[in-house]
Amino acid sequence: MANAVKDTIRQGESVLMPTYARLPLVLVKGQGAVLTDIEGKCYLDFVSGIAVNSLGHCDIQLIERLKSQSETLLHVSNLYYNLPQIELATRLVERSFADKVFFCNSGAEAVEAAIKLARKFAHELMSGERFEIISAERSFHGRTMAALSATGQTKYQHGFEPLLPGFLTVPFDNIGAIEKAITARTAAILLEPIQGEGGVRIPDLSYLSSVREICDRHGILLIFDEVQTGIGRTGDLFAYEASGITPDIMTLAKGLGGGVPIGAMLATDTVASCFQPGSHASTFGGNPLACAAGIEVLDRLTKSNALLENVRQQSAYLLSKLSELKAKTPLIKRIRGRGLMIAIDLGMDSLDVIKIGQERGILFNRTSEETLRLIPPLTITRSEIDRMLAVLSDILMEQSHVEA
Numbered sequence: 001m002a003n004a005v006k007d008t009i010r011q012g013e014s015v016l017m018p019t020y021a022r023l024p025l026v027l028v029k030g031q032g033a034v035l036t037d038i039e040g041k042c043y044l045d046f047v048s049g050i051a052v053n054s055l056g057h058c059d060i061q062l063i064e065r066l067k068s069q070s071e072t073l074l075h076v077s078n079l080y081y082n083l084p085q086i087e088l089a090t091r092l093v094e095r096s097f098a099d100k101v102f103f104c105n106s107g108a109e110a111v112e113a114a115i116k117l118a119r120k121f122a123h124e125l126m127s128g129e130r131f132e133i134i135s136a137e138r139s140f141h142g143r144t145m146a147a148l149s150a151t152g153q154t155k156y157q158h159g160f161e162p163l164l165p166g167f168l169t170v171p172f173d174n175i176g177a178i179e180k181a182i183t184a185r186t187a188a189i190l191l192e193p194i195q196g197e198g199g200v201r202i203p204d205l206s207y208l209s210s211v212r213e214i215c216d217r218h219g220i221l222l223i224f225d226e227v228q229t230g231i232g233r234t235g236d237l238f239a240y241e242a243s244g245i246t247p248d249i250m251t252l253a254k255g256l257g258g259g260v261p262i263g264a265m266l267a268t269d270t271v272a273s274c275f276q277p278g279s280h281a282s283t284f285g286g287n288p289l290a291c292a293a294g295i296e297v298l299d300r301l302t303k304s305n306a307l308l309e310n311v312r313q314q315s316a317y318l319l320s321k322l323s324e325l326k327a328k329t330p331l332i333k334r335i336r337g338r339g340l341m342i343a344i345d346l347g348m349d350s351l352d353v354i355k356i357g358q359e360r361g362i363l364f365n366r367t368s369e370e371t372l373r374l375i376p377p378l379t380i381t382r383s384e385i386d387r388m389l390a391v392l393s394d395i396l397m398e399q400s401h402v403e404a
């Protein structure tokens with residue numbers, strides 16, 4: 001690495017809070033699934049900004065839309081109406097179970113809004129003292145205090161106690177555990193339809209519909225956190241579509257803006273009616289620029305079937321190639337995935353694969369020491385997948401020899 005790059009990284013470390021264990025890589029531009037670093041080296045991106053760059057980098061239509069919106073209106077606040085916000089909400093409502101949308105700027109904020117709405121609903125429309133939210137072990141819902149309290153992984157919570165009261169976790173994909181946890185205080189169940197940060201954990205086919213049935217029986221709300229699974233990532237516009245049921249509240253962020261920060265919390269009319277003016281707000285939420293990005297992403301996913309079809313086809317191809325690779329190396333223990341959200345449990349430290357991958361021009365991501373995660377742009381092509389697989393295969397074969 002050249003001294004100038006080392007200096008840039010050193011400067012970054014001297015002024016940025018030490019909240020991230022960043023790789024020593026300074027990225028300066030992107031095109032499609034390719035990123036370029038400050039020294040001009042190219043990388044195939046199987047991370048897409050942690051499941052964000054749904055259309056790939058610097059998509060020309062997204063850029064055009066952002067240019068045009070930035071020359072028209074950037075921000076006005078929610079003291080007034082703006083056209084892109086209404087247009088994006090209309091598209092989301094037309095394509096989902098929901099009747100109403102609240103816009104914010106990130107996944108954690110969307111979860112925060114969902115928690116507040118569930119509590120308000122419980123307060124206003126449920127009998128008794130209901131406030132508790134049941135979530136799942138290994139879930140991830142974000143880093144703000146309420147989202148963190150709902151998150152079922154103690155490693156993220158350590159040092160920030162006391163957590164907020166009114167949250168409890170149960171094992172994921174375990175109906176009996178949910179039944180047992182419900183009390184007269186329960187207001188809602190909060191789940192990722194597929195756990196993302198927990199290692200791409202896909203529940204049994206009947207799990208989500210059984211949870212829906214339990215919620216209906218007890219008169220409690222079902223919240224789906226689709227911050228990671230939503231917006232085409234799993235091959236459907238929303239992951240809940242594959243379960244045959246609908247939630248009462250849903251959170252979105254990540255892929256919705258294709259790289260522009262935006263979050264959304266969607267709900268049915270009955271639930272949304274519990275928010276009144278002043279109940280919740282966000283200065284930037286539903287900003288015209290962010291909503292213009294969301295409109296472009298949704299248009300591309302819904303006006304034709306091609307992009308969702310690409311997700312499904314490339315997913316099937318990638319999963320089948322990975323199982324062929326699994327047959328060749330004991331270092332692949334398990335493969336899990338739906339759409340372009342795929343996890344590989346490894347018999348080696350996943351960080352080593354990430355580091356060697358970076359040297360060889362592929363960006364990988366991981367959810368834990370043993371689990372590698374593939375979350376490329378939804379536009380990824382077969383030849384790009386082949387290039388990634390060739391590198392992954394080489395790394396694992398070489399490491400198999402080292403381990404043997």
Ligand SMILES: Cc1ncc(COP(=O)(O)O)c(C=O)c1O
Nearest residue numbers: 106107108140141142196227228
């Ligand atoms: C399911 C889920 N919910 C919430 C979040 C938090 O989103 P953000 O980092 O945008 O706050 C994430 C982020 O990984 C997520 O995967």
